[in-house]
Amino acid sequence: MTYKILISDPLSEDGIYPLRQADGFEITMETKMTPDELGERIGEFDALLVRSQTQVTRAIIEKAKHLKIIGRAGVGVDNIDLEAATEHGIIVVNAPDGNTNSAAEHTMAMLMSMARKIPQAYYALRNRNWDRKSFVGVELKNKTLGVIGLGRIGAEVAARAKGQRMNVIAYDPFLTPEKAEKMGVDFGSVEDVVKAADFITVHTPLLKETRHLINAEAFRLMKPGVQIVNCARGGIIDENALFDAIQSGKVAGAALDVFEQEPMVDFRLLDLPQVVATPHLGASTVEAQEIVAVDVSNDVISYFTTGTVRNSVNLPSVPKEVMAKIEPYFDLAERLGIFLADLADGTAEEVNIQYAGELANIEVGPLTRNMLKGLLKRYLGEIVNDVNAAYFAELKGVTVTESKSTATKGFTNLITVEIKTAKGVRKAAGTLLNGQGARIVKVDDYLVDVAPKGNILFIRHNDRPGVIGRVGTLLGEENVNIATMQVGRSNAGGDAIMLLTIDKAAEQGSLDQLEKLTEIEKVKAISL
Numbered sequence: 350m351t352y353k354i355l356i357s358d359p360l361s362e363d364g365i366y367p368l369r370q371a372d373g374f375e376i377t378m379e380t381k382m383t384p385d386e387l388g389e390r391i392g393e394f395d396a397l398l399v400r401s402q403t404q405v406t407r408a409i410i411e412k413a414k415h416l417k418i419i420g421r422a423g424v425g426v427d428n429i430d431l432e433a434a435t436e437h438g439i440i441v442v443n444a445p446d447g448n449t450n451s452a453a454e455h456t457m458a459m460l461m462s463m464a465r466k467i468p469q470a471y472y473a474l475r476n477r478n479w480d481r482k483s484f485v486g487v488e489l490k491n492k493t494l495g496v497i498g499l500g501r502i503g504a505e506v507a508a509r510a511k512g513q514r515m516n517v518i519a520y521d522p523f524l525t526p527e528k529a530e531k532m533g534v535d536f537g538s539v540e541d542v543v544k545a546a547d548f549i550t551v552h553t554p555l556l557k558e559t560r561h562l563i564n565a566e567a568f569r570l571m572k573p574g575v576q577i578v579n580c581a582r583g584g585i586i587d588e589n590a591l592f593d594a595i596q597s598g599k600v601a602g603a604a605l606d607v608f609e610q611e612p613m614v615d616f617r618l619l620d621l622p623q624v625v626a627t628p629h630l631g632a633s634t635v636e637a638q639e640i641v642a643v644d645v646s647n648d649v650i651s652y653f654t655t656g657t658v659r660n661s662v663n664l665p666s667v668p669k670e671v672m673a674k675i676e677p678y679f680d681l682a683e684r685l686g687i688f689l690a691d692l693a694d695g696t697a698e699e700v701n702i703q704y705a706g707e708l709a710n711i712e713v714g715p716l717t718r719n720m721l722k723g724l725l726k727r728y729l730g731e732i733v734n735d736v737n738a739a740y741f742a743e744l745k746g747v748t749v750t751e752s753k754s755t756a757t758k759g760f761t762n763l764i765t766v767e768i769k770t771a772k773g774v775r776k777a778a779g780t781l782l783n784g785q786g787a788r789i790v791k792v793d794d795y796l797v798d799v800a801p802k803g804n805i806l807f808i809r810h811n812d813r814p815g816v817i818g819r820v821g822t823l824l825g826e827e828n829v830n831i832a833t834m835q836v837g838r839s840n841a842g843g844d845a846i847m848l849l850t851i852d853k854a855a856e857q858g859s860l861d862q863l864e865k866l867t868e869i870e871k872v873k874a875i876s877l
């Protein structure tokens with residue numbers, strides 16, 4: 350059997366050497382195809398290897414009749430429609446750490462070029478202009494670097510900045526004051542970081558939560574003369590807000606490797622003399638390109654020869670017999686994880702999952718991983734799946750314990766998940782009801798009965814006459830339709846909760862209005 354591999358972005362020839370050497374693979378390298386041409390050809394291939402340029406859209410995946418694996422020679426998989434790949438049973442693998450060093454070095458190169466205006470001075474000199482007055486820079490020494498996203502690349506950048514004798518302040522949802530102290534960086538919220546920094550660099554994935562994380566309001570909070578670097582993903586910084594902040598004089602410099610649209614179409618930012626830029630070159634080194642191509646080549650070989658991969662981004666690897674028994678609970682476990690991620694304040698430091706009733710007699714490891722996937726993907730993005738969730742939990746210092754009990758607790762089966770964050774403990778329990786599907790039956794210590802899907806509002810309030818009516822009226826005025834409402838209380842006149850399912854996600858403004866009602870302590874929007 351010969352497997353046909355298509356490489357549609359330039360990959361290092363040394364990196365794909367393992368594939369060229371292995372028996373049973375036929376490689377086609379076509380790096381200049383239009384999306385239409387790719388769509389016409391993709392049906393012939395068993396594997397596709399890409400970098401960030403090829404857009405592996407749902408339309409492409411739907412035409413990929415024989416495709417079994419997509420290898421992304423790099424970290425970010427935002428150019429691949431993961432949902433479509435998963436739906437079509439196509440495994441997606443990436444190379445999560447092969448380009449960390451190169452991306453960190455590029456970030457430092459951009460930071461220094463920006464601070465010392467090296468590209469601008471070079472450009473003037475090329476034009477035979479010996480100008481020493483226009484390019485006076487600033488030193489990094491004793492300045493504060495704000496790092497937003499202290500993962501693999503962010504941590505490497507922080508270490509290098511300390512080598513430049515900079516002070517570093519960082520925010521990452523997984524960073525605790527203890528971890529920050531060990532790394533020799535200051536710990537702060539996004540607001541603390543943007544207020545304190547002379548230079549800012551972002552290293553998060555592009556997620557719903559990080560899109561335009563650096564927006565007009567963030568620029569407003571920054572110090573005058575701040576300089577900012579983006580070598581992560583276009584869209585983390587709002588380009589329009591950046592343009593305005595540079596023009597107003599608030600931002601003195603920007604160094605950009607990535608853009609909201611790539612290849613770039615809007616060159617407005619580049620017309621500003623304060624901006625230095627590269628065309629997404631963070632990972633473009635001989636070394637990184639070789640490592641990431643070797644990593645994905647090995648995973649492709651391993652997949653076709655042994656059925657296993659090292660760096661799966663999307664698919665579960667649960668044996669079929671086990672899967673048949675646990676499949677009904679799979680979705681419930683993931684939704685409990687998402688529910689708690691949205692409900693809790695802060696990120697989980699400890700997670701306890703307990704299986705009761707008939708679940709005590711089956712292999713529940715994959716359920717725990719799927720719950721962790723739900724919990725962690727809110728912070729780490731779609732890259733987390735049930736295969737790598739436990740790895741990510743360990744990497745982020747989240748302690749996970751699993752226990753089983755045959756006691757039925759009034760339900761034939763019950764999954765209870767408890768998470769501990771720096772702000773406290775939250776708990777939710779779910780069950781599968783015969784004929785009715787999944788239900789959340791307990792939140793903290795309150796009994797409830799709610800289907801874990803769609804948009805849910807969790808409201809903690811004081812049990813007073815009229816509060817339910819005021820919530821209904823306010824949501825009605827905001828045009829938010831309530832589908833179901835559950836109320837629970839500790840004792841008459843004491844603490845109480847409401848769980849409302851609503852027909853569409855509530856705007857932040859509506860949530861703020863609710864929180865202004867005197868009886869209401871907390872409102873959380875949960876999206877399942």
Ligand SMILES: NC(=O)C1=CN([C@@H]2O[C@H](COP(=O)(O)OP(=O)(O)OC[C@H]3O[C@@H](n4cnc5c(N)ncnc54)[C@H](O)[C@@H]3O)[C@@H](O)[C@H]2O)C=CC1
Pocket residue numbers: 423424425426445448449452497498499500501502503520521522523552553554555558559580581582606607629630631632633728729
């Ligand atoms: N310019 C280039 O060529 C390259 C860009 N990248 C991009 O760099 C980014 C980071 O890569 P890695 O460090 O390898 O990933 P990573 O997963 O190790 O780190 C990302 C960090 O962001 C944190 N995070 C998530 N949401 C956050 C939020 N709202 N605020 C602050 N932090 C948040 C996560 O907790 C995590 O620690 C990715 O987007 C990746 O695609 C990676 C390699 C090369």
Ligand SMILES: O=C(O)CCC(=O)C(=O)O
Pocket residue numbers: 400401422423424425426448629630631632633
């Ligand atoms: O393949 C590339 O050069 C882009 C690298 C990148 O952005 C990533 O690995 O996320």
